[in-house]
Amino acid sequence: MFEAVVLPESPSISAIHEHAAPSVAALAVEDLSHSFGKRVALDHVSFTVPPAGFTMLLGLNGAGKTTLFSLITRLYSSRSGDIRIFGFDLRRQPTRALERIGVVFQQPTLDLDLTVRQNLRYHGGLHGMRPSDCEARAREELARIGLSDRADDKVRALSGGQRRRVEIARALLHRPSLLLLDEPTVGLDVDSRRHILAHVRALCREQDLAVLWATHLMDEAAAEDSVVVLHQGRLRASGSVREVCAETGTAALPAAFAALTAGERRP
Amino acid sequence: MSAATYWYCLRSIIVREGLRFLHQRERFFAALVRPLVWLAIFAVGFRAVLGVSIIPPYETYILYDEYVVPGLVAMIQLFNGMQNSLSMVYDREMGSMRTLLVSPLPRWYLLVAKLLAGVAVSIAQVYVFLGIAWLWGVEPPPLGYLAVLPALVLSGLMLGALGLLLSSFVKQLENFAGVMNFVIFPMFFASSALYPLWRIREGSPTLYLIAAYNPFTQAVELIRFSLYLRVDVTALLWVAGCLALFLGAAVLAYDPGRGLWARRGGPAEQA
Structure with a gap:
């Protein structure tokens, strides 16, 4: 079902994550579903975030990004599916899992x-x-x-x-070893946006952090990022930008995203 | 997780609550003016209407002012408990609740810490009020000021837990005004805060029953007795029992797997 993404080992990674093998995914979401009443917010979503590196979670408003973040930060638990943070199951070992997460929520807090x-x-x-x-x-x-x-x-x-x-x-x-950011640039001017993005990218590089950055702004993704595309609660694609483009037969990410989210739009 | 971890967490929650309180001076004055209005105006007017006979814990005839002070102390705690839960609903809408709940410490502990922080603030208000009441001439035994402290912690926790439980049912801030009307006023008026239970029985046996089983009455009596260096065991058991019940239900209501959020979604999902 899920395979941990294996990155080339580096001594600094193992120094930071001495508690977990470097090959364990920072975040492993497996067959995750959640609904509010009849409304299905997430529908059998599975993906992994590598233990270091920048992962973009792309989705339009209402794609289920915030629900996903709420579940990963254990604001509430899912009805079905598993979430593991550096191998620690969020349901069974919430303390050990939450210790490893840093979060920036969409709303200022x-x-x-x-x-x-x-x-x-x-x-x-x-x-x-x-x-x-x-x-x-x-x-x-x-x-x-x-x-x-x-x-x-x-x-x-x-x-x-x-x-x-x-x-x-x-x-x-x-x-933390995994930094989650939910639409962190919403409401900021162009300069601040660029600044924040550059700052987090630098952090990610310098500290071997795993970063999951949720956004609906395609231009925030870079060629070397991993991407996860969420649309209407379903996973549409995940992998490197190159893989996702190849899969959709497009040249660049915005086109790939458009192809993946085309068709049925939520009323 | 060591004991120190728990202590640092509790301390920082209390410090934050204290700082926030200091920044809201209007809230402090409002919290203080309310019981003072009751003491200085209502009690004076009522003094003539309502004679109070000798009932425990009092050993002599007392003025109505003296009777009403423990009830007003409990009122400070009741308002505080509700105000805290109001701030919980606000925090939930504003997102700062998320910051709290992302802490790796167990959720029940975070909620209890939050309650304790609110109780600490309410106790500070109570002592300022008791000081003013002393100047007004309401002078319980000096040791009573110390003896009342555990009672204040317990009753504050109980009323706070009730507020916490209510806050988990309230979806939005606007709905909270209703809760205030349907909870605070009935609880306050149908209790022994303003008039002794035997007086209520003379007026209406039904209301007497309601008042006798009202947890707020028990909180008032617990405070009244300890302020006069006596222990009201029934009230103590009642308050402790209600605390266990309300807190248990509130922890369940905020449980990630069962609570309101899992069913209906957080604020962002409703948008």
Whole structure:
């Protein structure tokens, strides 16, 4: 059913994931279905995200991306199918699975009236981090996003792009191995969008992170990405950009996506 | 997961709740003004109408002001419990609830931590109120201020758990006003907060029964007795039992596999 995508081993990967063999997929979704009442939101979806690298989850609004994210982050559980994070079953070992995930939700979730540092501390605490570790990690991550001097400002005072970067820093605070982002560029201007995308790509490269980035914007995908195409709750394609294009007989991803999602549109 | 992990988590949830509370000064004043209006206006007007005979835990004739204070303390906790659950619905709509629930700690623990944080805030309000009531002339025994603390924790948790349970049934923020009308007011008025149960029985035996079985009455009595250094065992058992029941149901309602979200979807899916 699912096969772990095997990447060339590198010492840094095994150093980070000493708890899991490097060949284990960061995320393995297997035959996942979920419905709300009669409405089927996800219909027998299976795919894997390699343990390092950038994976684009492409889908129009209503494709089931947010439901998928809710299930992966265990906001609620699916009726059928399995989700494994670095080999840990989300249903049976939720703690071990959730420890390895960092999430940036579609909606902004920072407390606007608290400072950046207070927000990060809250998150660190939720992950059971020792306050001194949390403080050190917050400094590191804020330096990385270039907001060290704003640590004691209220989030309300930050721009939309800055808030997003803080949310990414927050998601990385507890050193997850899989970073999930649900439409992280929605509502941002072109510059901030490009900036956020470049930032996460750099993170992915430098830290051997596995990234799953959900979007409906085709231009956010790069040639070397893996892609997963979701449409109306069903998996339409998954693989490298090249494979997906070859499969659909198209030259570029936007055309491939159009071909995969053509026809029946939801009323 | 070590014990320290749990402690850091609880601490950060309480700190956040405290910070948020400090940022909402209007909320603090509203929470304080409400019982003070009752004490300074209602109680004064009622003093003449309603004579209170000697009933436990009081050992002498008391003014109505003194009778009503424990009820108003419980009212602070009731409003707080409901306000917290209101903020849960808000957090759910706004997404910050997701941040909380992505924590790898068990969900029941996160919910209990959230409740404890709300209770800590409500207790701070209660003590400020008790201080003002003391200036007003309501002076329970000094040790009573200490003895009432465990009662406040227990009753606060119970009322908070009730709010949490209600919040899991409410789909959207707008529906919450209804809950307030149908829960807070009946609970408050059909209780021993404003008038002793024997007085209610004189008026209506049915209402007496309702009031006697009202968990809020039990919370009020638990607080009243401990403030005067007595233990009302019945009330204690009632409050503890209701806490177990409400909390159990709330944990079930927020369970990933069974809860409301799994059936109807989160806010984003409804869009």
